[in-house]
Amino acid sequence: AQKITQTQPGMFVQEKEAVTLDCTYDTSDQSYGLFWYKQPSSGEMIFLIYQGSYDEQNATEGRYSLNFQKARKSANLVISASQLGDSAMYFCAMREPLVTGNQFYFGTGTSLTVIP
Amino acid sequence: EAQVTQNPRYLITVTGKKLTVTCSQNMNHEYMSWYRQDPGLGLRQIYYSMNVEVTDKGDVPEGYKVSRKEKRNFPLILESPSPNQTSLYFCASSSGRPPLHFGNGTRLTVT
Numbered sequence: 001a002q003k004i005t006q007t008q009p010g011m012f013v014q015e016k017e018a019v020t021l022d023c024t025y026d027t028s029d030q031s032y033g034l035f036w037y038k039q040p041s042s043g044e045m046i047f048l049i050y051q052g053s054y055d056e057q058n059a060t061e062g063r064y065s066l067n068f069q070k071a072r073k074s075a076n077l078v079i080s081a082s083q084l085g086d087s088a089m090y091f092c093a094m095r096e097p098l099v100t101g102n103q104f105y106f107g108t109g110t111s112l113t114v115i116p
Numbered sequence: 117e118a119q120v121t122q123n124p125r126y127l128i129t130v131t132g133k134k135l136t137v138t139c140s141q142n143m144n145h146e147y148m149s150w151y152r153q154d155p156g157l158g159l160r161q162i163y164y165s166m167n168v169e170v171t172d173k174g175d176v177p178e179g180y181k182v183s184r185k186e187k188r189n190f191p192l193i194l195e196s197p198s199p200n201q202t203s204l205y206f207c208a209s210s211s212g213r214p215p216l217h218f219g220n221g222t223r224l225t226v227t
Contacts, residue, residue, distance in 0.1 A: 004158075033214060043223075045206060047215035091158060093216075103174055104149070104216060106159035 002026065004092050006107035013082045014115050020067070021077040021110045023092030029053075032096040034075040036066065039089040039109070048090075051075060079112075087114045118143045122207050122219035129197055130227055137192045137222050139207030145217070147210040148190040149174070150182065152203040153221075159206065165190055197226040 005024045013019035025034065036048040051059045051066045059066040067076040079086055092107040120141045129135055141148065149164035151174075161174030165184040179201055181193040190209075194201060207219040 006158075035214060035216070037218075043204070043221050045208075045218035045221075047217075050214040093159075103161050103164065104151075105161075105175075106151075108156055108158040 002107075003096075003105035004094055004107035006092055006110050008110045009108070010111045010113070012113050012115055013079075013086075015084060016081055018078060018080045019082055019112065021079070021090050021092075021112065023075045023077065023107060025073050025075060025092075025094050027073070027094065027096045029096040032094055034066070034068070035093040035095070035104075036064070036075075036077045037091045037093065038086075039091065040085075041088070045091075049077065082114045084114050084116060087112060118217070120207055120209050120217050120219040122205075122222050124222060125220065126223050128225045128227065131198055132196050135194050135197060135224075137194075137205060137207075137224070139190045139192065139219060140188050141190075141207075141209040141217070142188065143209060143211070143217065144187065145209035145211050146187070147212055148184070149208050149216075150180070150190070150192045151206045151208065152176065152201075153206065154203050162192070162205075197224075199226050202226045 032053045034051045038046045049061045049064045049066050051068045058068050063080045065078045089109045091109045095104050123138045146167045150162040151159040153159045160176045163182040165171045202225050205222045208216045210216045
């Protein structure tokens with residue numbers, strides 16, 4: 001079974017609108033961490049946001065927020081007020097230290113295009 | 117500046133010719149790891165290291181070797197590269213707390 005599933009290969013959003021990128025995960029661990037990374041066309045991996053499994057509040061970083069629904073095992077990224085510079089590939093990732101040690105699992109990514 | 121440095125950025129080689137991709141971090145991180153990125157597959161972990169002389173396999177270790185003789189360096193070695201190892205490779209490091217810091221990537225082509 002896939003550890004991280006991103007079901008949206010490509011998404012389009014109008015500039016200044018909000019967009020939600022979906023991520024579901026599979027783990028039997030009680031303690032795990034969820035991450036989102038952005039990869040622009042230049043190729044580098046940019047860390048956006050982190051959510052710990054015991055964090056009671058959803059993580060937020062500027063225009064990024066993580067909609068964490070533990071029972072549903074989902075960790076969707078919400079980007080508010082989209083900008084042209086948000087056009088990139090976005091990866092969801094998980095680390096489950098107790099079950100798989102220090103392996104990080106990444107999803108297949110979602111390509112986001114922001115339309116002017 | 118805190119960073120993870122990979123070299124080279126681009127590499128074209130032929131099947132069977134041994135190569136090494138270097139990775140160095142200046143943040144005194146204990147944890148380092150290597151990933152390969154392929155279209156439609158996301159990033160997959162090749163090897164990781166918790167500390168000097170401690171390495172472990174990730175999801176796709178076949179055809180790769182690593183070593184961790186010093187804390188700052190974690191080279192990836194392809195003893196006999198094959199075309200199916202053509203990929204974008206990332207080195208990453210962490211203090212154990214988020215985030216995972218990535219290098220800028222190495223685009224490898226094996227012909």
